Amino acid sequence: MDYFTAVQTGRARVKRSLEKLQGTAGPSYPVLFLKMGIQDWTPVGEEELLAVVSGKEGKAAVVICDSDGNSKAMSSWLAREDAERIAGELESEGLARFEGDVKLPV
DSSP states (O other), X not given: OOHHHHHHHHHHHHHHHHXXXXXXXXXXXXXXXXXXXXXXXXXXXXXXXXXXXXXXXXXXXXXXXXXXXXXXXXXXXXXXXHHHHHHHHHHHTTOEEOOSOOBOOO
């Protein structure tokens, strides 16, 4: 797949995940359009799994990622309890937890 097509496909997938996350978590951000660690241009997957990523000072963020852990959308940093509550709401909407390492561009 060429770069332009891969980015456009990834952007559409990220948009859907971002809208879902914003509906529950409020302010959220797009993260990756392309898969990390792959040599060719590959858009993030269609799958929507969730994870809670730990931050500093008791903060955490909710992430929607694909089955390889590529982050598509990320909430702002929240109190850990709030992040877990939001994750629970997303689980009740049918999203499963991602148990591997989440890939973030940092």
